Amino acid sequence: MDASISLFELGWQTYFQQQLSLDDLEAHKIARVCQVEPSNYALLSEQGLISLAIQSSQPKMTIGDWVIVNSDNQFVRKLDRSALFNQEQQLIASNMDTVLIVSALDDNFNIELIKRYLELVHDAEADAIVVLTKADLCDEAEVEVKRDMVQRLNPLLMIETVNSKSEASLDALKGFFKKGKTIAILGAPGAGKSRLVRSLIDLDNAHTNFNVAQDSLFRLPNGSVLLDSPALRELQANEAMSSVSGFEMVAKLAEKCRFNDCTHTNEPGCAVRKAIDEGELEEQRVQAFKRANFSYDDDSAARSKPHDKFHRSAHSDARARKHSLTE
Ligand SMILES: Nc1nc2c(ncn2[C@@H]2O[C@H](COP(=O)(O)OP(=O)(O)OP(=O)(O)O)[C@@H](O)[C@H]2O)c(=O)[nH]1
Ligand SMILES: [Mg+2]
Ligand SMILES: [Zn+2]
Incomplete structure (x- = not known):
């Protein structure tokens, strides 16, 4: 363990600093969860590595959380998260x-x-x-x-x-x-x-x-x-898998459509529509598949209108406030 580690090197920011009380500053230690084991958390602090036993009285914590512990390395509280x-x-x-x-x-x-x-x-x-x-x-x-x-x-x-x-x-x-x-x-x-x-x-x-x-x-x-x-790697891999397998399903069905250039909207003999009607496939999956495959030609709606959710996210007030504190 590197003894010269500072809170800033661990990712400490104003947003967390502002949550500290006088007690925290005078008597407590600040640490960051770097590992979650079945029965304890590993915390990194300026004073070195701390092992904190997981107890039901504590809020659930995860990698990245900031934690206040007392001089005996007992849990005091978890700081509010920025994300x-x-x-x-x-x-x-x-x-x-x-x-x-x-x-x-x-x-x-x-x-x-x-x-x-x-x-x-x-x-x-x-x-x-x-x-x-x-x-x-x-x-x-x-x-x-x-x-x-x-x-x-x-x-x-x-x-x-x-x-x-x-x-x-x-x-x-x-x-x-x-x-x-x-x-x-x-x-x-x-x-x-x-x-x-x-x-x-x-x-x-x-x-x-x-x-x-x-x-x-x-x-x-x-x-x-x-x-x-590991949990983050699992999350990203799961998303990648479901995205690919969902697409493969639509692609396989599309091969059975009567027309080669079927858009899967209202063509006769459309295997994709049939699967949707029979509840074997979600409409959402098909829309996603179309966006991914044809968005240059026939998805003009998506082109002229940025995705609302992401657009909003760029202007989110709460986040603007949070980030202005950390700059
Ligand atoms: N030509 C080329 N190959 C790249 C580039 N970036 C990564 N690769 C190669 O792609 C392969 C996979 O890269 P990784 O960095 O291991 O990919 P990863 O995302 O960490 O993969 P996982 O750990 O399996 O999730 C390796 O053989 C890399 O050398 C690049 O910019 N150009
Ligand atoms: Mg890798
Ligand atoms: Zn079709």
Whole structure:
């Protein structure tokens, strides 16, 4: 354990500072959950690693949470969160400022999955940056088309294109990592997440991680913190799987439609409509499939109207307030 660790290096921000009482400042310790085990939490603090037994009297906590403990390392309280990923009552990660949504530009490019990840990030009340990887595997025109497709989801969305042949493309991203920011990553298997992290982490710096078993918090350049955990990896993989399998189902049915260019709206002999009518397929899935496949030609509605939800999210008052405190 690195003894010289400061709260700021762990991602501490004004938003949390403002929740402290005089007692906290004089007698208590501040720590951040970096690992959740079956019977205890591992907490990182300026005083080192703390093991906190999980008790039913405590609120449920997750990786990223800030916790106040007393001088005997007993739980005092959990600080309010600035962001939270949770699914079906399961807490997955908290207090991440920015989530990188990583997607490859090659044949695995999946606009529907990017959209789904954006929804998760929006619900978590964090900011999203879409990182499109493997630009070296597509020609420039294709990169532009795919990039536009993502931008259409939200005109204010930050998008960075990177490729492993040119480290220069990472500079824009690196510039974004500010001291005290906590970053998380979402992306399908093979999207290039590990490669991205490897190129972002300062390998010359021996203190890249916080030396905790099963590291969940890593140091990024400029003093930001990368939050990673098994639960987060499970979440991103599940989303990727359901997105792909849902699409495959629609694609398989579409092969059985009478017309090759069937739009699955009202054509006779449409196998997709039949499956919907018989309750075997959700209309939503089909709409998603169409958006992902035909959005250049026949989804003009989506083109002229940015996705309401993401659009709103960019202007959310609560978030504006929260972030203005941390700047
Ligand atoms: N050509 C090219 N290959 C890349 C790029 N980024 C990643 N790759 C390759 O894609 C493969 C998968 O990359 P990873 O970084 O392991 O992907 P990941 O998202 O961490 O995958 P999982 O850990 O399985 O979820 C590796 O063979 C990388 O070398 C890129 O920009 N260009
Ligand atoms: Mg990986
Ligand atoms: Zn059809």
